[in-house]
Amino acid sequence: MVFLDAAIQQAGVRRHNGVYTPLVTLWLLVLQRLRGGAPLEAVVLDLIRGLPASFWPRPCKRIRKWRQTGKAPSGNTGAYNQARQALPLSMVQDSCDRIFEGLMDQFGDLGRQNKDRAFVLDGSSLRAAHTPKLCKAYPPGSNQYREGHWPLLRVLVAHDIHTGLAMRPEWGPMHGPDRVSEQKLLERAMERLPSEATVVGDANFGVFCVAYTATNRHHPVLLRLSSPRARSLAQEPLRDGINRPVVWKPSPRDRRSHPELPPDACVRGRLIVCRVQPDHGGNPILLALFTSMEQGEKEILALYGQRWKIETDLRTLKSTLRLDQLTCSTPDMAAKEIDMGIAAYNLVRAVTCLAAEQSGIAPRGYSFTRVRRIVETFTPLILSSPNRREAKAIWARMMEYVQQAKLPRRRRKRRTYPRQVWNRGDRYPKRSK
DSSP states (O other), X not given: OHHHHHHHHHHTXXXXXXXXXXXXXXXHHHHHHHTTSOOHXXXXXXXXXXXXXXXXXXXXXXHHHHHHHOOOOOOOXXXXXXXXXXXXXXXXXXXXXXXXXXXXXXXXXXTOSSSOOEEEEEEEEEEOOOOHHHHHHSOOOBOSSOBOSSOEEEEEEEEETTTOOBXXXXXXXXXXXXXXXXXXXXXXXXXXXXXXXXXXXXXXXXXXXXXXXXXXXXXXXXXXXXXXXXXXXXXXXXXXTOEEEEEEOOOHHHHHHOTTSOTTOOEEEEEEEEEEOOTTOOOOXXXXXXXXXXXXXXXXXXXXXXXXXXXHHHHIIIIXXXXXXXXXXXXXXXXXXXXXXXXXXXHHHHHHHHHHHHHOOOGGGBOHHHHHHHHHXXXXXXXXXXXXXXXXXXXXXXXXXXXXXXXXXXXXXXXXXXXXXXXXXXXXXXXXX
């Protein structure tokens, strides 16, 4: 509460003491996303079911009456909706950052084989509700036929490669005059990365501006390069076994897009080219990597081999927590939904990290979906428990079920089925004039 009080004063917002305090509102936003984008009335009913007294350290008259007479507040959603809209965005961002930093301090070293901390970054897109404000802030796309319907956001996420803990993402419009690229979002996100964390990215981030910005901020890089860019950097045809120091200098195109680059701008590192076999059994390919790390080739290839984890993390955020389609109507509320969605995601990851400490299994060795369901089921029981002893007993029972949520270790890959094209259905006949 001390942190929230300081955040309110910093935001310069006057707040009346009521049922929906900032702490209660933030928790209901997290709970709403933890339940996969539940409606407002669902989390208001959770409030009526009962929350610990610590949520109201200075209870208002309505809360005191509730405790004395047992008459709960109204189950209507109007007060909660007003409270979440009035919540300062800066407070939501600071809360999300504080949760991430605290969890990284506690679990950041869990599952790591060496002292290096690596974050894998990737971009994706989110859809928002079709409202005038959101369409203006995040214009829909268009093609040769017509303009699209949904406002689209381009979002960039950064996740710890071992624990899966996520930093607050960066986003911006995907279309329109103010559209932003994933590379530009990455440059903004690197300002909040943990100190000296390694940046791991695919070929979309294997450009000079990303490598230069990261190394200038003391972040080692491990970036995949496209074949033309790797050939230009190697000054020879690509072949298996290349592993030598290079000095990466900006091209004329890089200088046109980034005129602020100094004349002597360059990045020193290594170019590694290795022939690898894709997991799906396709033909071997030449993988070209640029890195400023000092580890051996095998360690670097093993680290980049974990880049796929960000794809499953994005699937979790968009499918399990339902962040693929935002339901709010303003850009301010869209930002709050995204940030509190990341807070809910980190809550589940924190539970898996606690389970990993008990079992010795890697944090990513647990099913996120199963742990999320377990947390969703047991959290209301813990919050409404009559005393601390009962809460600890429920927590211990919850962790027993979390330990049962380990991912299976398959000795052989499951059978894959070939993709098939479904025939299109019959079309309705054209309407006669």
